[in-house]
Amino acid sequence: MTPLLTAIASNIATSSPATLRQRADYTHKFNGKDGHKSSRHSWLRLTPAYSVKVVDEILAAFPGNPAHVLDPFCGTATTALCTATKGHAATTVEINPFLVWLAATKTATYSAVTIQTTRQACAEALALVKKRGFKPMAEPPIYNITRWWSDPARIFLCRLRPAIEQATASDSPERSLLLVAFCRTLMTLSNAAFDHQSMSLRNADQAELDLPADLSGQFQGDVSHILIGAMQAPEGQVRIIHGDARALGQMNDQFDLVITSPPYANRMSYIRELRPYMYWLDYLTNARDAGELDWQTIGGTWGIATSRLTDWQPDGRAFVPKWLGPTLNAIAHTDNANGKLLANYIAKYAEDMWHHFTSLSTIMAPGGRVHYIVGNSKFYGTLLPTERLYADMLAELGFTNIAITSIRKRNSKKELIEFSVSGAWEK
Ligand SMILES: C[S@@+](CC[C@H](N)C(=O)[O-])C[C@H]1O[C@@H](n2cnc3c(N)ncnc32)[C@H](O)[C@@H]1O
Numbered sequence: 001m002t003p004l005l006t007a008i009a010s011n012i013a014t015s016s017p018a019t020l021r022q023r024a025d026y027t028h029k030f031n032g033k034d035g036h037k038s039s040r041h042s043w044l045r046l047t048p049a050y051s052v053k054v055v056d057e058i059l060a061a062f063p064g065n066p067a068h069v070l071d072p073f074c075g076t077a078t079t080a081l082c083t084a085t086k087g088h089a090a091t092t093v094e095i096n097p098f099l100v101w102l103a104a105t106k107t108a109t110y111s112a113v114t115i116q117t118t119r120q121a122c123a124e125a126l127a128l129v130k131k132r133g134f135k136p137m138a139e140p141p142i143y144n145i146t147r148w149w150s151d152p153a154r155i156f157l158c159r160l161r162p163a164i165e166q167a168t169a170s171d172s173p174e175r176s177l178l179l180v181a182f183c184r185t186l187m188t189l190s191n192a193a194f195d196h197q198s199m200s201l202r203n204a205d206q207a208e209l210d211l212p213a214d215l216s217g218q219f220q221g222d223v224s225h226i227l228i229g230a231m232q233a234p235e236g237q238v239r240i241i242h243g244d245a246r247a248l249g250q251m252n253d254q255f256d257l258v259i260t261s262p263p264y265a266n267r268m269s270y271i272r273e274l275r276p277y278m279y280w281l282d283y284l285t286n287a288r289d290a291g292e293l294d295w296q297t298i299g300g301t302w303g304i305a306t307s308r309l310t311d312w313q314p315d316g317r318a319f320v321p322k323w324l325g326p327t328l329n330a331i332a333h334t335d336n337a338n339g340k341l342l343a344n345y346i347a348k349y350a351e352d353m354w355h356h357f358t359s360l361s362t363i364m365a366p367g368g369r370v371h372y373i374v375g376n377s378k379f380y381g382t383l384l385p386t387e388r389l390y391a392d393m394l395a396e397l398g399f400t401n402i403a404i405t406s407i408r409k410r411n412s413k414k415e416l417i418e419f420s421v422s423g424a425w426e427k
Pocket of ligand 1 (some may be wrong): 051246295
């Protein structure tokens with residue numbers, strides 16, 4: 001299909017195939033399929049993840065070998081793992097400590113001895129789970145936990161987690177690998193449909209009927225799955241940084257390729273999606289902290305993060321494209337009582353992304369390229385062209401060859417689209 005190329009500004013080109021499809025192969029669903037069924041990409045299926053295929057295609061199109069790839073919004077480390085698997089160096093930044101831990105575990109190298117000792121630790125942990133008098137942990141303080149897991153599932157998980165801790169040394173690779181398997185198991189045993197961001201809870205009676213008969217066998221199977229991936233070590237060096245994508249200037253490195261999928265301006269809360277893992281693994285202990293962390297993330301609106309938006313004021317340091325004011329005005333003045341709040345949400349999102357792009361421009365290598373995979377959004381009938389926001393901001397900062405390419409439809413509505421916004425840093 002010939003792409004339709006139109007110049008919409010002096011330095012921004014857009015391209016879109018005549019018919020856009022939903023393309024499941026360009027979503028996280030691809031990462032547990034075909035060549036990736038047992039790879040590390042399949043370890044935990046999280047909806048914020050993008051497709052390995054998207055990253056592979058961008059890497060393949062880069063002229064020569066990239067010297068150092070950056071993903072400033074790490075998530076589940078899809079970019080870093082893909083890049084390192086191809087033998088290139090990668091650095092990735094993430095604000096959520098659970099994802100930092102997951103990324104580090106997913107990209108580490110494990111020796112044959114570690115694989116063997118992890119198997120032994122798994123057997124030891126499962127023996128402890130069955131041992132009379134073994135002290136279980138208290139249930140994590142997840143709101144309505146009985147709706148998430150049936151009684152037998154909760155009892156098992158409350159024994160399994162301390163058993164893993166007793167069978168492994170703290171901060172050891174064995175413990176990390178078993179805890180990733182624990183996350184897989186808790187997802188399988190849950191009543192929630194984890195493959196969609198709305199995370200609906202199934203009927204609890206039905207879920208109990210669907211529970212695997214052998215819970216220990218389920219965990220053992222998950223450990224085996226993780227260990228197959230753990231044997232395939234990525235060749236390239238990976239550095240995972242627990243940090244803020246709005247403050248990248250603190251890094252001393254320079255990067256010639258950025259491949260990333262930032263948070264979308266669609267009120268999706270990563271904390272909301274990740275909270276089961278975060279509570280079970282003690283990354284969260286109360287709802288207030290969950291809201292605080294979401295307030296730190298770009299685009300977060302969970303708990304306290306929403307109420308803070310009401311009084312939010314711009315810092316006056318960010319570039320605001322001319323078209324954004326009328327768009328915010330239209331959203332603020334809808335009939336809906338939340339219009340003003342959502343206009344503030346978008347204005348803050350734009351400000352945060354400006355600070356991100358500004359700090360990024362200080363660590364780009366001359367001749368470097370950036371690729372942002374992002375979707376647009378709609379608020380009360382008004383479309384927010386997030387791809388345009390990115391393109392305008394990159395142009396304002398001096399990036400050149402800026403292009404917006406439509407990649408796929410996000411759902412059956414024809415106006416919600418995922419784009420790739422790319423640009424070059426010639427300075
Ligand atoms: C769309 S997800 C990235 C998904 C990733 N491409 C993958 O395949 O898993 C965006 C990520 O950005 C992170 N994030 C949000 N605000 C951030 C910030 N200020 N600094 C660093 N990371 C941030 C979120 O926690 C989330 O994990």
